[in-house]
């Protein structure tokens with residue numbers, strides 16, 4: 151896994167250098183409340199302690215850690231946002247406690263090991279962006295043997311859903327192909343070149359774009375038509391990069407809604423702040439990105455659409471085989487496969503399998 | 510000017526690997542007609558000749574060159590689009606004439622020098638993308654001393670314009686700042702952190718985004734309120750990269766509209782196919798991207814907005830000092846400065862100067 155740092159910066163880090171983007175995260179109240187409460191309701195983890203904030207961005211988690219009583223906070227940020235963080239920390243009179251280090255986490259050398267590693271590393275569907283690798287690296291190099299991770303645990307979920315968006319996407323795709331065929335016709339008649347040989351690769355490109363790319367969505371709970379299932383559980387203290395390179399799970403879901411259309415699957419995650427067994431949280435905090443009638447998060451859920459939908463009914467049994475790997479072209483993006491067997495009272499629906507891209 | 514090839518691929522070339530993007534260019538009829546006519550109305554430049562197509566994309570210009578009678582066409586393309594071009598060329602039975610080479614132009618070694626270099630290298634406002642560098646490189650290495658360039662000449666234009674879009678952009682910027690100030694207030698009250706020190710850098714970021722980034726636009730000729738002026742003339746046969754690193758010009762424009770608002774400047778280009786002096790075109794062809802009531806091109810015009818607009822009147826004289834350089838962070842993007850003195854019958858308007866980014 152050789153990663154060209156310049157390319158990674160161009161593809162990934164660049165957006166985090168904008169205050170506009172940091173502000174979007176700072177305006178996510180579910181996210182903010184969870185981290186805020188995890189810190190201020192568990193001050194015993196911070197008072198007099200040393201803290202490492204991996205990817206400090208604007209500096210918010212480092213500032214809270216200091217305000218909660220940390221002796222020293224190392225705030226590491228790869229982008230130029232580090233300069234804004236430094237200014238913000240000074241304006242809040244915390245420059246004696248918080249040290250901002252503008253660097254890739256992997257290149258940092260700290261003067262000491264730390265009691266706490268705090269980080270907001272979660273991407274869409276938890277693992278997009280692969281930033282958790284850097285947190286694991288930080289943990290293995292800089293966390294004391296007695297140290298705690300904030301958050302301490304993470305889980306990934308999938309559930310069968312219904313949604314009207316599939317029809318729209320299908321319509322967009324059909325229109326794009328209709329347009330293509332007109333284009334082929336007029337290129338032949340006006341310019342004497344027959345482009346029809348490219349119809350297949352064009353349709354594949356468009357299918358990938360409209361039908362196989364997962365969609366950001368803020369699902370309503372009533373769009374979830376069956377029992378959600380956990381496909382991955384992570385203990386942030388012990389997990390290795392190897393454990394998250396691939397996610398594979400065979401899970402079961404039971405349809406809970408009468409006469410529903412199975413339009414696809416929704417995927418989301420939650421994380422927990424529980425401290426560690428020998429040094430637990432006084433107040434456990436959860437940050438969930440599950441479908442929710444109000445208070446959505448900026449992560450929303452990822453939606454993977456089936457084309458066409460499948461008619462299902464209450465009590466139908468779904469055996470879902472899920473698999474997710476990193477994209478070969480860009481280790482921060484993901485490729486997902488959903489296989490599914492539906493068992494109905496009237497018999498079985500033929501097995502289907504769909505591939506998706508999280509871009 | 511050290512350019513990291515991987516980064517350049519991630520930032521620039523990647524879009525050209527999509528048929529969707531090639532199709533957009535292939536659907537630009539003004540562009541297509543100009544190249545088509547330049548070739549088929551000047552067959553004497555192609556019959557029995559060797560041709561190099563720099564950045565062949567889908568292969569269209571190489572195919573036309575072959576159809577017009579070229580003996581051999583080298584079609585060079587840096588992206589995976591080369592594979593589609595190869596398939597298309599075979600489907601049109603031209604594989605014996607056209608050889609597709611998947612490579613950066615700068616890394617290619619041809620078995621012979623060529624009679625014609627054809628290329629569609631023009632970016633927004635002519636020079637965005639800096640692809641012309643690669644055409645100059647190809648010319649210096651692979652064009653015979655008697656060879657011709659397709660196109661042979663290029664010009665850049667600016668003109669004073671009126672537009673309602675400036676108010677919108679100003680409104681968007683004001684809203685973004687209002688939103689920011691609410692955010693600062695609630696971050697202080699809910700989370701105990703004072704973000705106000707970042708208000709200035711945030712406003713600069715937003716100003717750059719909303720007010721200083723040039724806009725793609727398809728201007729109507731009646732939005733041009735004064736005489737257009739040429740700021741650069743390029744002879745494609747003799748120009749060097751050094752000549753296009755910077756564009757500087759002091760030009761004059763006279764307001765042609767009564768009681769108008771000078772809202773900014775429009776910038777566009779044209780190119781000509783004239784062959785070379787000793788071997789001229791039989792039929793000269795022009796490709797213009799000037800404002801036009803119908804038949805816009807995919808290039809449109811670049812609009813540089815003044816905030817706020819200036820009231821001008823017929824006969825007012827504008828002395829415009831234009832300067833354009835490449836962005837230090839990305840050599841394919843541009844930074845532009847417009848200085849302007851307006852002389853009215855009633856006297857002079859104070860000199861103003863504005864900086865813009867072509868992103």
Ligand SMILES: Nc1ncnc2c1ncn2[C@@H]1O[C@H](CSCC[C@H](N)C(=O)O)[C@@H](O)[C@H]1O
Nearest residue numbers: 166205206207226227228253254255270284
């Ligand atoms: N390997 C790495 N080293 C340093 N910073 C990293 C990193 N990987 C990601 N980051 C940074 O981590 C941040 C994640 S976003 C979270 C920002 C902030 N902690 C908050 O909670 O609001 C981004 O600013 C990104 O640039």
Ligand SMILES: Nc1ncnc2c1ncn2[C@@H]1O[C@H](CSCC[C@H](N)C(=O)O)[C@@H](O)[C@H]1O
Nearest residue numbers: 525564565566585586587612613614629643
């Ligand atoms: N240095 C270089 N070497 C090879 N190809 C290049 C290049 N710089 C740009 N290109 C390619 O040049 C193309 C420009 S777009 C024009 C495509 C085609 N000639 C047409 O007229 O429709 C893109 O496909 C881009 O990938």
